[in-house]
Amino acid sequence: MENTVNAATAESELSVPPQAPPKKKPRSRVEKRENLVAFLFILPPVVGFLIFTAISMGCTFVFSFQNYYVRRGTSEFVGFTHYVSLFSGMFKAGELGNAFIKSVGNTIFLLLSLPVSIIFGLVVAGLLRLGDVKGGKIFQILYYLPAVSSAVALNIVWRYIFQSNGLLNHMFGTGTPWLSDDMLLKVAIVLKNSLNATGGAMILLLAGMLNVSKELYEASSLDGAGKFKQFFAITLPMLTPVIFYLLITGLIGGLQSYADSQVFAKGDSGAATIVYFIWQQRTNGAAGYGIASSASVFLSVCIMIITLVQFKVSNKWVYEE
Amino acid sequence: MENQKDYNAAEATVTETDTELTVTVYKNKSHRLWLTVLLKIVAYAVLVLGAVLLVFPFLWMLLSSFKTGNEASLQFTFFPKQWVFENYKELFTGTDFPIFRALGNTVLIEVSVIIIGTFVSAMAAFSFAKLKLRHKTFWLLFLMSGMMVPYAALMLPQYRAFDAMHMTDTLWPLILPGFFGNVSMIFFLIQYMRGIPNAYFEAARIDGANHFTCFILIMLPLIKTAIAAQVIFWFVGIWNDYFAPSLYLTSRNRMTLQVLLGQLNAGTSGKYLPMALAGAVLSSIPMLVIYISCQKFFIESLAISGVKG
Numbered sequence A: 001m002e003n004t005v006n007a008a009t010a011e012s013e014l015s016v017p018p019q020a021p022p023k024k025k026p027r028s029r030v031e032k033r034e035n036l037v038a039f040l041f042i043l044p045p046v047v048g049f050l051i052f053t054a055i056s057m058g059c060t061f062v063f064s065f066q067n068y069y070v071r072r073g074t075s076e077f078v079g080f081t082h083y084v085s086l087f088s089g090m091f092k093a094g095e096l097g098n099a100f101i102k103s104v105g106n107t108i109f110l111l112l113s114l115p116v117s118i119i120f121g122l123v124v125a126g127l128l129r130l131g132d133v134k135g136g137k138i139f140q141i142l143y144y145l146p147a148v149s150s151a152v153a154l155n156i157v158w159r160y161i162f163q164s165n166g167l168l169n170h171m172f173g174t175g176t177p178w179l180s181d182d183m184l185l186k187v188a189i190v191l192k193n194s195l196n197a198t199g200g201a202m203i204l205l206l207a208g209m210l211n212v213s214k215e216l217y218e219a220s221s222l223d224g225a226g227k228f229k230q231f232f233a234i235t236l237p238m239l240t241p242v243i244f245y246l247l248i249t250g251l252i253g254g255l256q257s258y259a260d261s262q263v264f265a266k267g268d269s270g271a272a273t274i275v276y277f278i279w280q281q282r283t284n285g286a287a288g289y290g291i292a293s294s295a296s297v298f299l300s301v302c303i304m305i306i307t308l309v310q311f312k313v314s315n316k317w318v319y320e321e
Numbered sequence B: 001m002e003n004q005k006d007y008n009a010a011e012a013t014v015t016e017t018d019t020e021l022t023v024t025v026y027k028n029k030s031h032r033l034w035l036t037v038l039l040k041i042v043a044y045a046v047l048v049l050g051a052v053l054l055v056f057p058f059l060w061m062l063l064s065s066f067k068t069g070n071e072a073s074l075q076f077t078f079f080p081k082q083w084v085f086e087n088y089k090e091l092f093t094g095t096d097f098p099i100f101r102a103l104g105n106t107v108l109i110e111v112s113v114i115i116i117g118t119f120v121s122a123m124a125a126f127s128f129a130k131l132k133l134r135h136k137t138f139w140l141l142f143l144m145s146g147m148m149v150p151y152a153a154l155m156l157p158q159y160r161a162f163d164a165m166h167m168t169d170t171l172w173p174l175i176l177p178g179f180f181g182n183v184s185m186i187f188f189l190i191q192y193m194r195g196i197p198n199a200y201f202e203a204a205r206i207d208g209a210n211h212f213t214c215f216i217l218i219m220l221p222l223i224k225t226a227i228a229a230q231v232i233f234w235f236v237g238i239w240n241d242y243f244a245p246s247l248y249l250t251s252r253n254r255m256t257l258q259v260l261l262g263q264l265n266a267g268t269s270g271k272y273l274p275m276a277l278a279g280a281v282l283s284s285i286p287m288l289v290i291y292i293s294c295q296k297f298f299i300e301s302l303a304i305s306g307v308k309g
Helices: A002-014 A029-063 A081-088 A095-110 A113-130 A136-148 A151-162 A167-172 A182-211 A214-222 A227-238 A240-255 A259-264 A274-281 A285-316 B002-024 B026-064 B069-074 B086-093 B099-130 B136-148 B155-164 B172-180 B183-194 B199-206 B211-222 B224-240 B243-248 B257-266 B270-293 B295-308
Strands: A066-069 A074-077
Touching: A029 A066, A029 A285, A029 B099, A029 B136, A029 B155, A029 B172, A029 B183, A029 B211, A066 A285, A081 A095, A081 A285, A095 A182, A095 A240, A095 A274, A113 A136, A113 A182, A113 A227, A113 A240, A113 B026, A136 A182, A136 B026, A136 B270, A136 B295, A151 A167, A151 A182, A151 A259, A151 B026, A151 B257, A151 B270, A182 A227, A182 A240, A182 A259, A182 B026, A182 B295, A214 A227, A240 A285, A259 A274, A259 B257, A274 A285, A274 B155, A285 B136, A285 B155, B026 B270, B069 B270, B086 B099, B086 B270, B099 B136, B099 B172, B099 B183, B099 B211, B099 B224, B099 B257, B136 B183, B155 B172, B155 B243, B172 B243, B183 B224, B199 B211, B211 B224, B224 B257, B224 B270, B224 B295, B243 B257, B257 B270, B270 B295
Parallel strands: none
Antiparallel strands: A066 A074
C-alpha cells in the first residue's frame, strides 16, 4: 500500500515538468495560493481524522490508566492497574481477568473460520478452473451473496437453523445443543462464518489464478505435468500473495467481531469476543471504564502490529513478481 | 471488462494445452478423458452443493417468515402448515417494532452521509490528484493511517463525547463522522482522477475559472461513474452497519433497520421468531436488488482489490 502511494505520487510529479514554466522561480503568489486552496480542499478529512481518530485514540489511551466515576464525572490516575487485572486471569482466578482471557480465547477460536473459508474457497475455485466449468460467473454471484447481506439477518436465520428443534438437528435426527453448549456454540459460529466467507475467498483466488502467467502452464505441460500436478506445483505457490491478503484482512476483521456474540449467541459468555467484552465492561463500576479502555488499547496494538507485519512480510516470503 | 477478457483468454489456453496434452500422450488418451469427465462431474456436484448451502438460508428465511410463532419455535416443519401473513402485517402496522420509522432513520443516515461525505471526499481527492499541495505524500499517509485503527479503540471516548453533548440515542453520532469523508473513497477517487488529462483544467484556468469551479464543473461530471460505484459500496455498508448504531440507539423509534432487527431477535420468546425472519427478509430485499443488478461490478472490484492488495 505504502509503495503504491509513493510510486503514484512520484509518477504524478514526473508528469509535471513538461507543463511547468522553464524558469524555476521561487514560490510565486499563484503557487502559494494554489497550495492554500489545495489544503482547504483536504481540510475536512484531516479535521475528521484528528477528531474521530487521533484524539479519540489518545483519549482511550489516557482512560486506560484511569478510574472513571460516572456520577461525579471525575477520574483518578491508577497506573497500570487495569492492564494487570486484564491479564491476571491467566495466573490466578480473578473473575474479571478470567472473562477477558476467555474473550481472547473465544475470539481466537472464532478465527478458525478463516483458514476453513480459505480452504473452501480454494477447493471451489480450483474445481471451477480444473473442471473447466461453464457458468463460473453464476457460481461467483451465488457464493458472494452472503457477503453483501446484513450480518444481523444472516445471524437470525442461522440461529434458527441451529436451534435445538431446528433444521440441522431435524435433518440428521440429532439433538445437538448447538446454542446452549459453550463449545458447540463456537463451532456453530465457525461453521456459518466459514460458509459465508467462502465466496469472497473464491473470487479473490480465482482472480489470482487468472493472473498466473500462461507460459508457466505451457512449459510445464510440455514437460508432461498433468492438471493436478500443475495445480499444486504452479497455481498454489503463485497464489500465496492472495492467501496472505485473505489471512490478514480476515484476521483484522475477525479480531473486531461483535455481531456474532451479540446477535447469534445473544450475549452468551461462551462466544463473547474481545469487542463484546469491551462494550460490556464499560459500565462495570469505576474501574470498568478503564478496563474497557485498556482492553481497547491491547486490541488496537495487536491490529497495528498485524498491519505493519503485513507491510514487511508481504515482500519477503510471499511470491510476488 | 478487462477481467472478463483475461478470464476467457485463460480458459481458452487451458483447453488448448489440454488438447495438446491429449495429442502428445495419446497412449493415455482414454485414461485422461475418463479423468477429465470424472473431474467435471465432481466439480459440478461440489459447486452446486455449495451454492445450495449458501443460498438456502435465504429461502429458509423467506419460507419460515410465513409460519406462526408456535410453529417456528416449538415444532419443526419445512413448509409452513398454514401460510400466515400476520408477521408482515404486524411489522407494518404494529407499534412495538416500528419498521417504517427504522427505514426512515436508515435512509436519513444514508442520504445525509453519502451526499455530504461524497462531496467532501471527492474534493479532497481532487486536491491530491490535480493540485499542487505541499507534503502531499505525508497528508495522504496521515489520512490512511486511520484505516488501521479499529473502531473498538475509538468508541469509548466518542460515546462519552456524544453523551456529553446529549446526542446519544439520536442519529447524530452516526451522521456526523460521515460528513468528514471516507478515506477509502478518497484513495480510490485519487487513482481515478489521475487518469484524467490536466489539459481540461489548464484550459479552464486560462479562461479564468478558479480551482473550485474546475472541480465542480469539470471534474465532477467526468468522474460520475467512479463516484456512483463508490456510492453503491458505501450505501450497502451503511445499510448493513450494526455495531455503531447498536451502541448509540436505544429507543425503538430512533433505531435503524439493523438495530431494530437485532431487537426483534433479542426479544424472542418464540412468538417473535418468524417476525424477526420477516424483518430479515424485508431488510434484505433492497440489498438483493442492488447486488443482483450491479453484480458484475461488485465481483470485479473485489477481484481487483485482491490482485492489487
